[in-house]
Amino acid sequence: MKAVVYDAWGPPQEALDLDQRFPRAFIEKDSDNVLVKVMAASVSYRDFREVRGDFKSVKSRAMPRILGTEVSGIVEAVGERCWKFRPGDSVIGIVPDGAMAEYVSAPEMHFVRKPKNMSHLHAAAFPMCGLLAFQCLYKYGDLKEGEKVLILNASGGVGSLAVQMAKYKKATVYATASKHVEMVESLGADEVLDYSKCNWWEQLRGYNFDLVLDFGVGYSAWKHSEMVLNPSGGRFVTIVPDTVDGPVEFFNYMVGIPMRSFFAGKRYTYVDGVDLSNYDHFIYISKIVQSGKLRPVLDPDSPFEFTPRGMRAMVDKLATKHTRGKLIINVACSTGQSV
Ligand SMILES: NC(=O)c1ccc[n+]([C@@H]2O[C@H](COP(=O)([O-])OP(=O)(O)OC[C@H]3O[C@@H](n4cnc5c(N)ncnc54)[C@H](OP(=O)(O)O)[C@@H]3O)[C@@H](O)[C@H]2O)c1
Incomplete structure (x- = not known):
């Protein structure tokens, strides 16, 4: 599958690559994981610093790694121990193993239903940022x-x-x-x-x-x-x-x-990251979004294409430190699907 990856710490402009043949995400049959087809993913300055290696002394990470943690997408398959979602459900979620890929997998408690009044592009902007x-x-x-x-x-x-x-x-x-x-x-x-x-x-x-x-x-x-x-x-x-x-x-x-x-x-x-054990917080926020009282802000240059050129433009924008709201990658554009 296609994924934005890095296999060594370094300046993001050099370290990141759009790998066309990264092993596809999968789920074990007997698990509580869901496999999600990603429609849109977002990135923040923290991801940029992570690639640079700013936290390598405190967080040892296996390489290669996929960039980003927030996605909006459609459930493709569920493990036998899942009870919240079915294939075809639209969800948003936090994916610690990396978000900028055609498919991701994570425990179902990392996801909530995507608010119906919002496109995948907007919805990808708030799972982790909203919870945080x-x-x-x-x-x-x-x-x-x-x-x-x-x-x-x-x-x-x-x-x-x-x-x-x-x-x-x-x-x-x-x-x-x-x-x-x-x-x-x-x-x-x-x-x-x-x-x-x-x-x-x-x-x-x-x-x-x-x-x-x-x-x-x-x-x-x-x-x-x-x-x-x-x-x-x-x-x-x-x-x-x-x-x-x-x-x-x-x-x-x-x-x-x-x-x-x-x-x-x-x-x-x-605060070193979101506390995912508070699933009720996640539900609460998506309800406020659903009510129209909370709207994620997208940077005017978003969405970026899921192409080498799009990836480079996104990284250059992040490097300015003056992004407005969130930078979004339109992952599904590679398959021509509407988001
Ligand atoms: N602990 C965690 O789990 C976690 C998770 C995510 C993010 N973070 C950290 O949280 C911070 C915010 O992340 P984010 O993604 O929300 O924002 P961000 O994208 O890093 O913020 C971009 C904004 O920062 C503003 N800015 C730049 N320098 C500033 C300064 N000296 N004082 C005030 N504003 C300044 C700019 O505003 P103007 O253009 O208007 O100047 C720009 O709009 C980052 O440091 C990130 O590393 C931590």
């Missing part, structure tokens, strides 16, 4: 109705969904972006600061946020959020697996800031 945004806001961030939240990097795949989810729960939302300030405002944010023109921690000092979410900044967000968090009960949640420069910064990042803040009544959490 939801869990950062509510599971780790404990956001309550009417609280005040600051979302750093609100224009990416995760941030653009988090803004909408926080507004859904009637939070007051402040956000940061630069090229995409207007887009974030259009999602309902109450105020959007351009991080290229001002320091948010100076502008918002003393605003006493109940929650600060970091969806792309890293060390500087840990350091400066102290200045804007509510001194009693403020929470900070980050998903950025940052690489820090030296041992002193590393200690400060992982131990110093959280300890200091803990004694000052704040809580710091690093």
Whole structure:
């Protein structure tokens, strides 16, 4: 089958290849796995960093690997222990073994039904990003109705969904972006600061946020959020697996800031990926999408073709670090099917 793969860490422009003869995904008969024909898949900056080898010391991965983790597609076959889906069902899901391929397989609990009011192209944009945004806001961030939240990097795949989810729960939302300030405002944010023109921690000092979410900044967000968090009960949640420069910064990042803040009544959490054991979260989000209250944002250059040229264009766009929402690959275009 065709798949976007890499077999060594390196610059994504060089390491990635559209392999035409990658072994096709399959499922064991006696399993709870589903085989899905992929219609569309999405990619984020984290995937880019993964290919580069930024996390190789903490996550050893067998090579070759398929790029991406989020798909929308149609169930082709199910293992004997599956009970949720049948062949022909449209699903969206999270595929840890890689998404950008004609077929993928994963346990059925990694999938939910695709919202009917949405194309595969849009639906591929939110399985992991949506779940991550939801869990950062509510599971780790404990956001309550009417609280005040600051979302750093609100224009990416995760941030653009988090803004909408926080507004859904009637939070007051402040956000940061630069090229995409207007887009974030259009999602309902109450105020959007351009991080290229001002320091948010100076502008918002003393605003006493109940929650600060970091969806792309890293060390500087840990350091400066102290200045804007509510001194009693403020929470900070980050998903950025940052690489820090030296041992002193590393200690400060992982131990110093959280300890200091803990004694000052704040809580710091690093979230290393979605928690798939909370299947009810997945169902909940797809219901909000179904209700029309949550819409994934696609980068204007999406979808990319599932061809060597399309793959290169997608990687070049990702490298700019200014993608808007999600980058999508139209996998089914290779077979001429409508998505
Ligand atoms: N822990 C996990 O499981 C996990 C999973 C997925 C992603 N991540 C991480 O989460 C982060 C967000 O991923 P994503 O896919 O949602 O977003 P993304 O695609 O990386 O975000 C792109 C956006 O980042 C903004 N941006 C760039 N530099 C910024 C800065 N210094 N401050 C604020 N915004 C900045 C740009 O906005 P403007 O163009 O408006 O400037 C651009 O629209 C990444 O760091 C990724 O590695 C972690």
